[in-house]
Amino acid sequence: MKKLILSILALAAFNVFAQDVYLTKAGNIRFFSSTPLEDIEGKSKDAVSALNTKTGEIVAQIQIKSFRFEKSLMEEHFNENYMESEKFPKAVLKAKILDLEKYDFSKDGEQKVVFEGDLTIHGVTKKVKLEGTIKKSGKNVQAKSVFKVKLADYNIKVPSVVTKNIAEDIEVTVDFPYELKI
């Protein structure tokens, strides 16, 4: 009996990651600002994220400087004037799948989920609820989500001369292709 408890504990203590942790180092994040005057799109495929399907936890981070734009000047303004990427080099998501017991991630297939947690952009952390899907096929998991980010919530100031060029709410599209970590 004692031995059994011991081995269960040992397993639990040292094998937290076993079987259920998925990792991606090439997560796609795209954001889109649309106004009648101008559409602005930023793209990166450099997000790093981990998903634990047993605990329902998901964490992700992206280097702000990895976003690319159609116009070089947009990229310069994005980093220098809006995101201040020297000061706040990355954005971070720390979230959990709501009502985890409703889902079964052991078999293949796509399921709609809701993530709840903290999103940190531009040094400001906000509680968020993001709708998305998780699709499992063998050792791969694909997580997708589309959500809105309000610039004012994250203290990202848009000067009055360009308020007509930049939307107040930015649409963010996330597509993470995970692979089983262990």
Added chain:
Amino acid sequence: MFKRLVLSALIFGFAVSISNAQDDLLDLIEKEDNEKNKDKRDYASAAFKTNLAVTSQSIENVASGVLSFRISHRFGTISDGLYDLFGLDNSDIRFAFDYGINDWLQVGVGRSSFEKLYDGNLKAKILRQQKGKQNIPISIVYYTSAAVNTLKWADPNRENFPSARWTYCHQLLIGRKFSESFSAQISPTVIHRNLVPTTKDANDVFAMGGAIRQKLTKRLAVNIEYFHRLDTYNEKQFKNPLSFCFDIETGGHVFQLIFSNARSMVEKGLITETTGDIGQGDIYFGFNLSRVFTVVDKTKKM
């Protein structure tokens, strides 16, 4: 005793692993991200708002695949007074196109009304300030330009040599973006003139230049630029050019509002032909207005 120790260690480990599972995940992606970025080069960008400090070159190039169009004006001296509306009645103009061929090479052409001067230039980044894979604290840029005067010959009956109308400039721009708001550079320069007015004038003029940029707000900066001629011949007639300007950025445009004792908008005029004496109130007002156009969209492939 030993067993108990192991047991409590394991229980402790179990408890820690539960409470910190999310932090473990965070540590994991932090580690993976660092690993991934270790081999990336993080270049310093926008040490100056445009490829000009004031009138001469800054260490910045026009971005790859981008065409910049610039109109510059230099007016008469402010001391001309109200009659000439403080110099505004008297204007020299230069317009210029600069194109970024890739991340390190830029070509440009320009045309000034003064001397009906055409100029062409080439600018190459030799070393780029960066961190990450390599730590390089400064940028080094080579700049060269050639300018030709196309005024009608003063005396067409004389034997005139077209080669006499050419001047050349070579510059090494060595600079650093010290912080988000402050950048500085030095610019050793040589100007070669094929023809000089008298035998005492040197064909090659050496000068040491420098420029600084200080941001006042995110979209407003002040630049100061100075060139010191290293020869002293004709010091009374020709002055060292001191210029300063406000860079104002509005979306795709950059306005540079300039005050200077120099009126020329090309290097040979700026460095070897500046006559304005600041002490005598010879300060010219001027501006550069630049607009960039994206010719090649880099994200198309993503």
